[in-house]
Amino acid sequence: MPRAILTIKRQALxxxxxxxxxxxxxxxxxxxxxNAYGVGMREVSRVLEELDCxxxxxxxxxxxxxxxxxxxxxxxxxVLGGLxxxxxxxxxxxxxxxxxxxxxxxxxxxxxxxTFHVKYDTGMGRLGFMEELIEDERVEGILSxxxxxxxxxxxxxxxxxxxxxVMSYGRKLPYIHMESSAGLLYRLDFTxxxxxxxxxxxxxxxxxxxxxxxxxxxxxxxxxxxxxxxPNHPVSYxxxxxxxxxxxxxxxxxxxADGLMKSLSNRGFLYYRGKPVPVIGNITMDMTxxxxxxxxxxxxxxxxxxxxxxxxxxxxxxxxxxPYELMTNLSSRIRRELC
Ligand SMILES: *Cc1c(COP(=O)(O)O)cnc(C)c1O
Numbered sequence: 210m211p212r213a214i215l216t217i218k219r220q221a222l223x224x225x226x227x228x229x230x231x232x233x234x235x236x237x238x239x240x241x242x243x244n245a246y247g248v249g250m251r252e253v254s255r256v257l258e259e260l261d262c263x264x265x266x267x268x269x270x271x272x273x274x275x276x277x278x279x280x281x282x283x284x285x286x287x288v289l290g291g292l293x294x295x296x297x298x299x300x301x302x303x304x305x306x307x308x309x310x311x312x313x314x315x316x317x318x319x320x321x322x323x324t325f326h327v328k329y330d331t332g333m334g335r336l337g338f339m340e341e342l343i344e345d346e347r348v349e350g351i352l353s354x355x356x357x358x359x360x361x362x363x364x365x366x367x368x369x370x371x372x373x374x375v376m377s378y379g380r381k382l383p384y385i386h387m388e389s390s391a392g393l394l395y396r397l398d399f400t401x402x403x404x405x406x407x408x409x410x411x412x413x414x415x416x417x418x419x420x421x422x423x424x425x426x427x428x429x430x431x432x433x434x435x436x437x438x439x440p441n442h443p444v445s446y447x448x449x450x451x452x453x454x455x456x457x458x459x460x461x462x463x464x465x466a467d468g469l470m471k472s473l474s475n476r477g478f479l480y481y482r483g484k485p486v487p488v489i490g491n492i493t494m495d496m497t498x499x500x501x502x503x504x505x506x507x508x509x510x511x512x513x514x515x516x517x518x519x520x521x522x523x524x525x526x527x528x529x530x531x532p533y534e535l536m537t538n539l540s541s542r543i544r545r546e547l548c
């Protein structure tokens with residue numbers, strides 16, 4: 210019996226993919242790196258593979274690509290994170306498409322019968338060629354990445370740089386992609402695909418997001434203890450919380466090792482039957498204490514961490530981080546269930 214379950218709503222995932230496709234009118238490269246942002250790469254990919262509007266998947270490294278093939282995925286798999294020498298054999302064996310963003314990556318696939326995409330750095334300052342043309346008939350696509358999609362002025366400059374690069378190729382490429390989930394706002398008229406992760410999983414990438422997203426994820430864990438503490442009693446490590454009244458303290462089987470950031474200590478809320486219950490005391494590795502006073506909670510009951518009441522984005526904001534980080538921290542000990 211799992212003590213924590215992440216539920217993935219299949220239909221909501223499908224609906225989000227369809228909405229993103231309808232809005233952009235471009236097929237999707239589904240970003241499933243880092244175990245699909247912690248959601249579960251196998252579960253997510255198998256659902257998305259069935260959709261006509263999903264043309265390809267993107268992962269961070271060759272190993273993730275192999276894992277995806279072994280999970281039975283047969284559509285194109287892009288490896289975003291470049292390519293080191295020694296990894297090239299796996300590209301052929303597992304039919305992976307590398308994103309080349311450095312001369313060294315090109316060297317690694319020299320003479321190989323393989324198509325690839327070329328990445329351009331138009332302002333991200335991470336991976337990518339600057340503006341040089343890669344004259345190679347094996348180039349199947351080119352891409353760039355927004356660094357600050359919520360900054361319109363800067364993003365539009367990136368767009369113009371990328372547009373110039375695309376034009377300079379002078380031949381029609383089957384894959385031209387730049388829009389990430391938040392980047393979708395720019396509705397580019399010269400790209401062929403969108404390359405999205407977060408929005409598929411139902412988390413809003415921008416405050417006024419133009420695409421209606423359905424909630425895909427909910428996360429819950431069970432109470433392993435409920436007991437009353439007297440006033441003036443400390444709770445958890447370092448005694449950062451002291452009860453001021455008789456307090457019904459619940460211990461939920463979910464701690465920072467499961468992905469609940471310690472910065473949410475004395476700060477976050479979980480939900481018991483729709484009612485917010487504050488996290489009290491320091492979050493510990495495997496357990497978190499809650500003030501359940503006024504409820505009739507008992508051992509074995511479920512507490513909602515993410516669901517109707519709060520999203521990963523809400524929780525991330527409280528923790529001073531972004532949903533990406535919170536989600537990718539979800540541990541493997543949480544059971545993933547598709548429903
Ligand atoms: C992770 C990533 C994406 C997806 O970003 P979302 O904000 O999740 O849509 C797209 N492109 C690149 C290069 C990435 O690294």
